[in-house]
Amino acid sequence: MATVAVHRAVLGGGRPTLPYAETGRPGSGPPLVLVHGYADSWWTFEPMLRAMPAAMHAYAPTQRGHGDADKPAGGYLPEDFADDLVAFLDHLGIERAVLVGGSSGGVQARIVAGRRPDRVAGLVLLGTPALLADKPGTAAVREAVRTLEDPVDREFAAAFARGLAVGRVAPGFLETVVDESLKAPARVWRETLRGLLETDLAATLTGILVPTLVVWGDRDPVLTRSDQQLILDAIPDSRFAVHEGAGHVVYWEDPERVVRELAAFSAALRP
Numbered sequence: 001m002a003t004v005a006v007h008r009a010v011l012g013g014g015r016p017t018l019p020y021a022e023t024g025r026p027g028s029g030p031p032l033v034l035v036h037g038y039a040d041s042w043w044t045f046e047p048m049l050r051a052m053p054a055a056m057h058a059y060a061p062t063q064r065g066h067g068d069a070d071k072p073a074g075g076y077l078p079e080d081f082a083d084d085l086v087a088f089l090d091h092l093g094i095e096r097a098v099l100v101g102g103s104s105g106g107v108q109a110r111i112v113a114g115r116r117p118d119r120v121a122g123l124v125l126l127g128t129p130a131l132l133a134d135k136p137g138t139a140a141v142r143e144a145v146r147t148l149e150d151p152v153d154r155e156f157a158a159a160f161a162r163g164l165a166v167g168r169v170a171p172g173f174l175e176t177v178v179d180e181s182l183k184a185p186a187r188v189w190r191e192t193l194r195g196l197l198e199t200d201l202a203a204t205l206t207g208i209l210v211p212t213l214v215v216w217g218d219r220d221p222v223l224t225r226s227d228q229q230l231i232l233d234a235i236p237d238s239r240f241a242v243h244e245g246a247g248h249v250v251y252w253e254d255p256e257r258v259v260r261e262l263a264a265f266s267a268a269l270r271p
Helices: 042-052 077-091 104-114 137-148 156-161 171-181 186-198 225-234 253-268
Strands: 005-012 014-023 030-037 058-063 095-102 120-126 210-218 238-243
Touching: 005 077, 014 042, 014 077, 030 042, 030 077, 030 104, 030 253, 042 058, 042 171, 042 253, 058 077, 077 104, 095 104, 095 186, 095 253, 104 120, 120 253, 137 186, 156 171, 210 253, 225 238
Parallel strands: 030 058, 030 095, 095 120, 120 210, 210 238
Antiparallel strands: 005 014, 014 058
């Protein structure tokens, strides 16, 4: 089991301070930077980080407003998170990285891949939506989030997290995920969701020329195969990995397989 160390990145320039987890050691290839999704934190990747061999060097920042990161009054659009991500790379002196976006974290990851291909060696999208506003359950979630007050109701957060997985997830880990989500104030839940729903997500798929791996669970309660096909059609150098029997968060349900896929994908990247 890999050792995971937690540090803090003081981005400066008016940007928030972000905690981040790190595992592995620097190697000859670009490191992985894992980008979490909505109402989450770096903890969502803890099972993957623990499963990584020492030769895989990975970072997982917690984004503004979430977990133990700073919680500024504004800046919760996908492009704001994308700008923070580039600042995070700058802070750590990372010239190029493999960006791994989990769920909606893949939106800001692909924004960076499209706008700053010089900083991105490869892109991995784990259960990332091509589009979101068109999904059947979106209106109900938006209405529920609109009425949230501080402190965010634990049962609401737990139901939200439980609804993302269909396979077995360790109960203790799921409790930690819920604890982390409750660190985001109600306004961050609202503003982050608003940003995702009001951004033209189709436009964030254009101009991505870096090698891309799309990973999807075929029992995902949120995303359909046709949604994932939109991503594959938009990105020329993309490939598809299907986890049969898995739900939305494949990295919770089968972290070891995802780590193997990341290792193979990274090894195949051009120097």
